[in-house]
Amino acid sequence: PKKALVIGSGIAGIASSIRLAHAGFSVEVFEANSYPGGKLSEIQIKGYRFDAGPSLFTLPEQMEELFQLAGKDPKAHFDYEKLEVACHYFWEDGKQVKAWADINRFAEEVETKLGESAQHVREALKSSAYIYDHLAPLFMHRSLHQISTWTNAQALKSYLKMGKLGIFSTMHEANAQRFSNPKLVQLFNRYATYNGSDPYQTPATLNIIPHLEFNIGAYFPKKGMHDITQSLYKLAKDLGVKFHFNAKVDEILVERGKAIGIKVKGETRLAGVLVNNMDMVNAYKTILRKQKQPTKLLNQPKSSSALIFYWGIKKNFSELGLHNILFSEDYKREFEHIFKKGSIYEDPTVYINITSTHKPDDAPAGGMNWFTMINVPNNQGQDWDQLIAEARKNIIEKVNRVLKTDLEPLIEVEEILEPRTIESKTSSSNGALYGNSSNNRFAAFLRHANYSSDIKNLYFCGGSVHPGGGIPLSLLSAKIMMGFVLGK
Ligand code: FAD
Known part of the structure; x- marks a missing residue:
């Protein structure tokens, strides 16, 4: 069979290997780390288990499609449940809202809680669903780099509706126009963070995201997020994909305008198809350093x-669910710090993800596994040791105020x-979570x-x-990529 090599075993790399194997390629994956999954890995410390990244x-259908492709029943290999409450929101004045x-x-x-009309x-x-229906087929499921994407009937319909799709205002402007209660504006503005953007800059088109959570649904894999990696990794191996760990690729070999193989651990491996899953910016700096650089994109x-x-917390907080948000008192200033000052605001919005609420064996009895996260700027060489020490103090004080507790003595284990470290562990340039930001309307x-x-x-x-x-979207990237390999 024809040979394909994949560089990196992030979820898109694994999904690509599955699609290539299914198409009849003999596939080998080379991964720098000693484990698969990249950002989607896990941490275990003293009886506590944490999903490390997402x-x-x-x-979930993006996952299911991969099992179906291999003729397997998805539910038998990767089980998940729909969440009844997508998120628990808390404010300092004691207001709480369950989504x-x-x-x-x-x-x-x-x-009832915020006095904003239910109709709003x-x-x-509804408007979020409208944006999704018009833009998802164009921007998510197809390549933007093929003429046919722009000339089909769907695209033509969408051009006519540009205004309604939120291209000309920011997410915040649209939400502030729609809602009168600032807390609800804040709640809807938060969706910009789902792809690492700033609600005060990103186009209102990103109001597409609430549709994913409410109309389509938020889910929890029954064995934790890490099962996304584990179940896909197992599927790939069942299809004959060969994985090499601790195998950092040094170079993609190119001859007369054609990729012919890779250099890894001093050896040359040749193949007819090369798939790169490494962060694009760092890939051009390292394994593609001798090639023409797409500077504008980079x-x-x-x-x-x-x-x-x-944090392993030795107490049960019954008011907390799987996803919890303790909102900042000044959201605008928080984002100015992240995107303009390159710093961390002293009153950050604190996100606490607790999988032990749904998967009790993730924490010892009577305890909870707190994945406590704040959004921060990407790495521009700031004094992180100092920023982290200050942020830790501010986060603990915020939790103490909102949950009326004394957190520090309850922290049994800690990892940061x-x-x-996001960059050093996954090669993500500047430690960005989602590649390029979507802060301007041309980002896509x-x-x-x-x-x-x-x-x-x-x-x-x-x-x-x-x-x-x-x-x-990472899983979709593998699907779109495969269309090009197969010449579709
Ligand atoms: P990555 O995970 O980036 O992995 C790339 C792999 O390539 C790594 O394993 C790396 O070691 C390997 N590699 C790099 N260079 C080489 C080389 N030279 N040779 C061999 N191997 C190499 N997404 C969500 O959908 N929901 C969330 O809630 C969410 N939250 C997040 C929270 C955090 C803290 C982080 C970090 C990310 C979050 N994301 C979330 C984003 C999501 O994790 C990523 O978009 C997705 O996992 C990216 O997958 P990927 O396939 O691009 O590969």
Whole structure:
């Protein structure tokens, strides 16, 4: 059979290997780390288990499709449940809102707790669905780098509706126009962070995201987020994919405009198809350093990064669910710090993900595994040791104020992930979580294509190329990439 090599075993790399094996290729994956999954890995310390990176799972059909492709029943290999409450929101003045998956229940909750008309919430989610229906087929499921994408009937219909799709205002402007309660504006603005963007800059088009959580649904894999990696890794192996760990690729070999193989651990491996899953910016700096650089694409501003404290907490907080948000009192200033000052605001929005609420064996009895995260700027060489020490203090004080507790003595174990270590562990440039930011309306057009236009037989997948970061889009990148390999 024809041979394909994949560089990197992030979820898009694994998904690509599955698609290539299914298409009859003999596939080998080379991974720098000693484990698969890249950003989607796990941490175990003293009886506590944490999903290391992504915590929110949407669009499960992207996962299921891979099992179906291999003729397997997805539920038998990767089981997940729909969340009844997508997120628990807390403010300092004691207000709390549960984002029920049931839209009417959520709308009524908002009306009761925040005094905003339930109808406004329903309309917002309808408008979110409208954007999704018009743009997802164009921007998520297809390559933007093929003429046919722009000349089909779907595209023509969408051009006529540009205004309604939110291209000309920011997410914040649209939300502030729709809602009168600033807390609800804040709640809806938060969706910009789902791809590492700034609600005060990103186009209102990103109001597409609430549709994923409410209308389509937020889910939890029954064995934890890490099972996304584990189950796909197992599927790939069942299909005959060969994985090499601790195998950092040094170079993609190119001869007369054609990728012919890789250099890894001093050896040369040849193949007819090369798929790169490594972050695009760092790939051009390292394994493609001798090739022509797509400078404009490489220089686009990156998404935000994250500071995470994995805390084993020896107490049960019954008011907390799987996803919890303790909102900042001044959201605008928080984003100015992240995207303009390159710093961390003293009153950050704190996100606490607790999988032990759904998977009790993730923490010892009577305890909880807190994945405590704040959004931070990507790495521009800041004094992170100092920023992290200050942020830790501010986060603990915030939790103490909102949950009326004394957290420090309850922290039994601690591990930290931050922009520098996100970059060193996954090669993500500047430690950005989602590749390029979506802070301007042209961002979608300034991501790298899923193939190289200069080098034949070289393809790209992953969160730093089209259609973008996050699990569903990374999985879709593998699918779009495969279309090019098969010449579709
Ligand atoms: P990556 O995970 O980036 O992996 C790339 C792999 O390539 C790594 O394993 C790396 O070691 C390997 N590699 C790099 N260079 C080489 C080389 N030279 N040779 C061999 N191997 C190499 N998404 C969501 O959908 N929901 C969330 O809630 C969410 N939260 C997040 C929270 C955090 C803290 C982080 C870090 C990310 C989050 N994301 C979330 C984003 C999501 O994790 C990513 O978009 C997705 O996992 C990217 O997958 P990828 O295939 O691009 O590969």
